[in-house]
Amino acid sequence: MSNLVFAAPPASTPRHAELRKEVRSFLESALAGMSPAQRASSWFNFDADFSRQLGARGWIGMTWPKQYGGSERSAHDRYIVVEELLAAGAPVGAHWIADRQSGPLLLRFGSEQQRQTILPRIVRGECYFCIGMSEPDSGSDLAAVRTRAEPVNGGGYRVNGAKVWTTFAHVANYMILFCRTDDRSDDRHKGFSQFLVDLSTPGITVRPILDMGGRHHFNEVVFQDVFLEEGALIGERGDGWSQVTSELALERSGPERFLSSYVLLTELVRALGPNPDERAAIAIGRLTSHLIVLRRLSRSVAGMLESGGAPGLQAALVKDVGNSLEQELPEIARLLSSVEPDSGSADPFVSTLAETILQAPIYSLRGGAREVLRGIIARGLDVR
Amino acid sequence: MSDTRELLVQAAQRVFSDHASGVVDGTESEGDAALWSALTEAGVTTALHRDMAGELGLADAAALVRPAAYHGAAIPLAETLIAQWLSADMAGEMPTTPMTFVTSPMEGHAVRGGWRIQGVGSRIPWLRAASHVVLPVWVGGRLSLAMVANEGVSVQRGHNLAGEPRDEFSLDAVTPNVWPASAIDLSTISALGAAFRSIQIAGAIDRVLDLTVMYVRDRIQFGKPLSKLQAVQQLCATLAGHAAAATASADLALEALEERVDLTKIAAAKTRTGEAAGAAAAIAHQLHGAMGVSREHVLHRFTLRLWAWRDEYGNEAHWSLWLGQQIAKAGVEALWPLITETRGTSA
Numbered sequence: 001m002s003n004l005v006f007a008a009p010p011a012s013t014p015r016h017a018e019l020r021k022e023v024r025s026f027l028e029s030a031l032a033g034m035s036p037a038q039r040a041s042s043w044f045n046f047d048a049d050f051s052r053q054l055g056a057r058g059w060i061g062m063t064w065p066k067q068y069g070g071s072e073r074s075a076h077d078r079y080i081v082v083e084e085l086l087a088a089g090a091p092v093g094a095h096w097i098a099d100r101q102s103g104p105l106l107l108r109f110g111s112e113q114q115r116q117t118i119l120p121r122i123v124r125g126e127c128y129f130c131i132g133m134s135e136p137d138s139g140s141d142l143a144a145v146r147t148r149a150e151p152v153n154g155g156g157y158r159v160n161g162a163k164v165w166t167t168f169a170h171v172a173n174y175m176i177l178f179c180r181t182d183d184r185s186d187d188r189h190k191g192f193s194q195f196l197v198d199l200s201t202p203g204i205t206v207r208p209i210l211d212m213g214g215r216h217h218f219n220e221v222v223f224q225d226v227f228l229e230e231g232a233l234i235g236e237r238g239d240g241w242s243q244v245t246s247e248l249a250l251e252r253s254g255p256e257r258f259l260s261s262y263v264l265l266t267e268l269v270r271a272l273g274p275n276p277d278e279r280a281a282i283a284i285g286r287l288t289s290h291l292i293v294l295r296r297l298s299r300s301v302a303g304m305l306e307s308g309g310a311p312g313l314q315a316a317l318v319k320d321v322g323n324s325l326e327q328e329l330p331e332i333a334r335l336l337s338s339v340e341p342d343s344g345s346a347d348p349f350v351s352t353l354a355e356t357i358l359q360a361p362i363y364s365l366r367g368g369a370r371e372v373l374r375g376i377i378a379r380g381l382d383v384r
Numbered sequence: 385m386s387d388t389r390e391l392l393v394q395a396a397q398r399v400f401s402d403h404a405s406g407v408v409d410g411t412e413s414e415g416d417a418a419l420w421s422a423l424t425e426a427g428v429t430t431a432l433h434r435d436m437a438g439e440l441g442l443a444d445a446a447a448l449v450r451p452a453a454y455h456g457a458a459i460p461l462a463e464t465l466i467a468q469w470l471s472a473d474m475a476g477e478m479p480t481t482p483m484t485f486v487t488s489p490m491e492g493h494a495v496r497g498g499w500r501i502q503g504v505g506s507r508i509p510w511l512r513a514a515s516h517v518v519l520p521v522w523v524g525g526r527l528s529l530a531m532v533a534n535e536g537v538s539v540q541r542g543h544n545l546a547g548e549p550r551d552e553f554s555l556d557a558v559t560p561n562v563w564p565a566s567a568i569d570l571s572t573i574s575a576l577g578a579a580f581r582s583i584q585i586a587g588a589i590d591r592v593l594d595l596t597v598m599y600v601r602d603r604i605q606f607g608k609p610l611s612k613l614q615a616v617q618q619l620c621a622t623l624a625g626h627a628a629a630a631t632a633s634a635d636l637a638l639e640a641l642e643e644r645v646d647l648t649k650i651a652a653a654k655t656r657t658g659e660a661a662g663a664a665a666a667i668a669h670q671l672h673g674a675m676g677v678s679r680e681h682v683l684h685r686f687t688l689r690l691w692a693w694r695d696e697y698g699n700e701a702h703w704s705l706w707l708g709q710q711i712a713k714a715g716v717e718a719l720w721p722l723i724t725e726t727r728g729t730s731a
Contacts, residue, residue: 004590004593004624004627004628004631006628006631006632006635008635012725017726020724020726083724087720265719266716266719266720269711269712269715269716269719270716272712273712274712274713274715275712276708276709276712278705280708281704281705281708281709281712282701282704282705282708283704283708284704284707284708284711284712285651285655285703285704285705285706285707285708285709285710285711286655286659286700286704286708288652288707288708288711288719288722288723289651289652289653289655289656289703289704289707290629290655290656291723292636292649292652292723293629293632293633293636293652293653293656294629294632295723295724296632296635296636297628297629297632300632314628317621317624317625317628318628320621320622320625321625321628321629324625371614371618373621374617374618374621374622375614375617375618375621377620377621377624377625378611378617378618378620378621381593381597381620381621381624382597382601383597383600383601383611383616383617383620383621384611384612384617
């Protein structure tokens with residue numbers, strides 16, 4: 001049979017149920033004041049105070065070693081916390097990138113000094129990251145990046161170039177910068193490196209790029225003769241490509257890949273009430289079936305990752321199938337009512353619908369555009 | 385997967401691979417007798433037989449229909465296993481021959497020598513090949529189960545889209561084998577059918593994916609294999625997404641048969657596999673070109689079954705409606721606990 005094997009998801013124990021209960025009861029009070037429309041932008045909501053509260057409970061950097069402030073919990077524990085946060089629409093934006101991507105990158109490739117200075121602050125929920133990958137001429141084609149860090153006589157690097165679509169660069173403390181350190185060669189993937197950049201370093205200019213809904217989360221970040229110490233290099237000079245691709249492969253299958261529009265489903269079920277017509281009940285049942293199956297796939301990949309597997313193909317599939325459902329959800333929801341989407345509406349379903357429609361295009365762009373992912377999947381199937 | 389289950393599935397897989405080449409057109413309507421006897425020797429066809437089953441459970445047996453569907457086996461394996469499981473409480477001797485089951489209840493009343501069972505059954509899978517039929521029957525207002533020998537009964541032959549037998553009969557027979565349906569209600573019997581079809585669909589989609597990947601790698605057009613074309617790669621990836629979803633749905637259906645028969649999981653599994661069946665078949669045919677719709681090519685043996693099975697024991701709309709109504713009734717606060725199977729954990 002085909003190589004599409006999905007291992008059974010890890011079994012839940014009473015201890016897991018306890019953790020879930022703890023998270024739910026915390027969220028019930030912590031999110032009491034948030035409207036559904038606000039909740040609909042979960043990981044685009046930057047709330048430093050909320051992140052510090054999570055940090056105080058040990059729910060950031062949960063799986064990291066204790067010596068860096070982590071609590072050495074299992075990936076399964078972290079999965080439970082993350083899916084509960086997302087399903088509730090918690091404002092996880094401030095620490096999200098640091099917890100999911102930048103922290104693990106520093107753990108794997110960072111220097112001891114980088115780990116000691118940064119990781120405990122991330123765990124406390126007070127140190128936030130952004131990711132400097134995309135550029136004006138480099139979106140899906142990451143190897144076209146032109147920002148350059150030139151070695152300086154006497155040590156360190158001088159950076160020039162510009163990054164775009166940098167989420168939360170205006171509020172983050174650090175950027176993981178992906179840029180060129182060596183000349184182009186026949187191998188397009190050679191000559192890149194990653195740096196830990198303190199965003200208060202002189203020469204860095206952050207300009208807002210408003211999204212079509214008028215919100216500010218994207219930025220343009222311009223580097224003009226920015227001096228970085230030698231110690232800012234992450235991992236090995238020239239290894240940037242393999243470091244960054246291993247980082248991306250790990251973040252394709254989490255619950256954030258199928259729950260992005262979940263808050264709208266809850267508002268839809270609420271609005272339809274206990275006796276929906278047949279068409280609406282069928283739609284609710286169908287969407288829920290898809291979510292149950294996707295969650296099983298996602299947990300299966302999480303289990304395979306934790307037991308040391310390399311489920312790159314399976315992870316890419318979860319993201320592709322999950323993003324499609326996330327985008328289909330608002331399209332279905334709108335046809336089950338006769339309302340017009342309106343962000344300013346006092347009706348929670350109407351405003352949540354508007355918010356979700358505005359965010360939906362990005363679901364299948366962030367973390368790898370759909371078409372690129374499908375190319376990865378095809379290669380995994382040996383269709384090339 | 386339990387060790388016993390794994391061993392049995394492996395044994396079945398060996399038999400299926402050995403017999404795969406023996407599958408020829410036309411076996412759908414009569415059944416592949418050689419395959420059946422080879423499987424019987426391997427203990428597969430009696431996996432849930434009361435006297436032989438040993439430690440095997442319903443889910444262990446259900447896992448067998450996935451490789452059967454992958455290999456296009458034309459046999460009443462799902463039906464026989466379900467009939468065996470439904471007959472666990474019968475008093476008489478359980479047959480070791482092919483059996484089938486009926487989902488809609490008939491009427492029964494006590495007569496000399498047992499119970500007289502009367503009623504009409506339609507779209508019964510593999511009835512012509514079954515020595516016995518297990519069916520729900522109302523006896524004095526109480527639901528019971530009956531096993532009736534398929535002898536001297538006039539069977540009206542019919543077929544599903546894939547040519548598999550879906551027969552009907554008008555029954556008026558006396559049987560000594562009637563017993564109370566203690567833990568089984570009518571919805572459970574249909575749900576068993578839906579769970580098994582979900583698992584079969586996953587097996588068939590897996591095969592459709594393999595056939596498609598092989599075809600686009602071999603077929604040369606525009607001077608290169610089809611697999612070099614990005615448009616083809618994108619479709620293969622989409623097909624794989626449906627295969628992955630069907631795989632997870634089949635696992636969910638197996639889990640639904642572990643302890644009590646869990647209708648929520650079966651509803652999700654049949655809904656998702658039903659949708660995947662149509663999408664996967666459409667992509668596979670698109671990529672196979674005209675070759676794929678020819679009788680000569682093997683693809684249709686799997687796509688026709690996908691189109692048939694998705695509508696058996698409740699299509700996507702049927703199960704989505706049921707699930708959607710449960711969700712609406714339970715209220716929005718119960719939705720996330722339902723998805724995460726954590727009822728009772730909520731704060």
